[in-house]
Amino acid sequence: MKKIFSIIVIFLMVSVSGFSTIIPTISGNFTPCIGVEYQYTATNQGSPITGNCNWFSLTNGIQNVSSTIISGQGNDTVIIVWNSTGVGQTVILRCTTPDGTGGTPDIIINPVVTPTIYGTNITCKNSIVSYTTQNGMSNYNWEVPVGNTFTGQGTNQISVTWSLSGNQWVKVNYSTPPNGCSAVNPTIYPVTVNYTPTPTITSNQSDTLCSGSNGYYTTQGGGDTYSWDVTGGDKVVQDSVCYVTWNTGPVHTIRVTVIKNGCSSISNYKSVTVITSTTPIVNGESNVCNGNEFSYITDSNKNDYFWTLPDGGGSIQSGQGTDSIVVLWNSPIVNHSVFVRYMNMGLCESSKTKQIFVYPTPQSIINTGDTNIMVEGKSEYSTTPGFTNYEWTVSGGGNIMSNNTLNHITVTWYEIGNQWVKVKYS
Numbered sequence: 001m002k003k004i005f006s007i008i009v010i011f012l013m014v015s016v017s018g019f020s021t022i023i024p025t026i027s028g029n030f031t032p033c034i035g036v037e038y039q040y041t042a043t044n045q046g047s048p049i050t051g052n053c054n055w056f057s058l059t060n061g062i063q064n065v066s067s068t069i070i071s072g073q074g075n076d077t078v079i080i081v082w083n084s085t086g087v088g089q090t091v092i093l094r095c096t097t098p099d100g101t102g103g104t105p106d107i108i109i110n111p112v113v114t115p116t117i118y119g120t121n122i123t124c125k126n127s128i129v130s131y132t133t134q135n136g137m138s139n140y141n142w143e144v145p146v147g148n149t150f151t152g153q154g155t156n157q158i159s160v161t162w163s164l165s166g167n168q169w170v171k172v173n174y175s176t177p178p179n180g181c182s183a184v185n186p187t188i189y190p191v192t193v194n195y196t197p198t199p200t201i202t203s204n205q206s207d208t209l210c211s212g213s214n215g216y217y218t219t220q221g222g223g224d225t226y227s228w229d230v231t232g233g234d235k236v237v238q239d240s241v242c243y244v245t246w247n248t249g250p251v252h253t254i255r256v257t258v259i260k261n262g263c264s265s266i267s268n269y270k271s272v273t274v275i276t277s278t279t280p281i282v283n284g285e286s287n288v289c290n291g292n293e294f295s296y297i298t299d300s301n302k303n304d305y306f307w308t309l310p311d312g313g314g315s316i317q318s319g320q321g322t323d324s325i326v327v328l329w330n331s332p333i334v335n336h337s338v339f340v341r342y343m344n345m346g347l348c349e350s351s352k353t354k355q356i357f358v359y360p361t362p363q364s365i366i367n368t369g370d371t372n373i374m375v376e377g378k379s380e381y382s383t384t385p386g387f388t389n390y391e392w393t394v395s396g397g398g399n400i401m402s403n404n405t406l407n408h409i410t411v412t413w414y415e416i417g418n419q420w421v422k423v424k425y426s
Helices: 002-017
Strands: 025-027 035-043 054-057 067-071 078-083 090-097 099-101 122-124 128-132 138-143 148-152 157-161 164-175 186-192 209-211 214-218 225-230 232-239 240-244 252-260 264-267 270-275 288-289 293-297 304-308 314-318 324-329 333-343 348-359 367-370 378-383 391-394 398-400 409-411 423-426
Touching: 002 252, 025 090, 035 090, 054 078, 099 240, 122 409, 209 348, 225 240, 240 252, 240 270, 324 333, 378 423
Parallel strands: 122 186, 209 270, 288 348
Antiparallel strands: 025 035, 035 078, 054 090, 067 078, 090 099, 128 157, 138 164, 148 157, 164 186, 214 240, 225 252, 232 240, 252 264, 252 270, 293 324, 304 333, 314 324, 333 348, 367 378, 378 409, 391 423, 398 409
16 A cells, blocks of 8 residues: 555656746837837747737736727737826736746836916917917827918927918827826817908099099998098998098008908008199289280199189180189270189199279370470470379370370471371370
8 A cells, every 4th residue: 555655656756747838928118108009929938928918908906997998819929008096006017828927027007197288279361379288298289270380390389470361270289208108199289360351442533633533442341340541531331441632742641451350461552642632823913904914824734724704894815724824804894804724634623713903994185285385396295194104105206305105295297297196195
């Protein structure tokens, strides 16, 4: 009986000494970030393990609450994503084969900070806007839609030039020191970029106007507010319509600023040439005598001259259509007038009325003087005193021997025959 036992013991010892236990070694990242895929590999002293590997994690002894196996279960390599359950907990990863079980050191799961973006989310096209995120991080990576530009890449603040309108966005992601964890997806910050088209000014009249004339100007409707800027005129504004009375020349401007959704846009300047209307001058006698011709002159180098005598009393003898006329006054009525009108620069009308006082022409009377006289005889002649501009003339047979601008003269007669003496005065 004792011998048999000894044989049995020897058999068991041989069997035990022939059994080989395999403990897999696991390699991979033992300080992973939440939400990121990581690869772990089990080996047998650097060589692939034999048989299937059953992978699982333990969090405080509870299986698979901190991890999700993406692929590789049953193989020597597995892809795992860690979640937030294991943050701050005791976590290990194990691989069990038919020959043995291997495990990792404690795995430290690092949390991920989701970036926050600060800045205006409603702005205007072509504006420059600053956006910031948390300070003290690393590997800042910003994005905006293609067509917009920005500066500040790699920092916690950027300045964006919004060249596009409509629905836009700002993206950012960064790494959290010291573990270098980043959010799985960047933070997206929606931005609405409003756009007010550049307004244009239209008008239904010429851009060359006369002073005192009215201009009518419009721009596109649909704005929230309109601000019109006018030089050289008085304006009346009704939103997208502006009425202007142009006062003086020569060149003035009009411009409009339109605001819509808080965004302003300014039109180009529209130039308006204003011709200043001048009052014509009318030079010529205002006090005239009936039956006499008088000249009247106005400004030269104008267009479309037109003269008339509104109250009658005379007739235009010559010069109609020019800058001067000759009028024969033939009605001894005191109040008459001369009217002239012309076009300035072929566009603006100017006119003037000149009052004329027409007096009856006095009859010249020679009161004294010889009518029968000897050759080489002298005779004195006189007319009514108290007038002006006396002018005496005699026929060729006599010679005025005294001042002929007074109301009397002395004449020496040299020829026989019929002679004569004339006088006129005012």
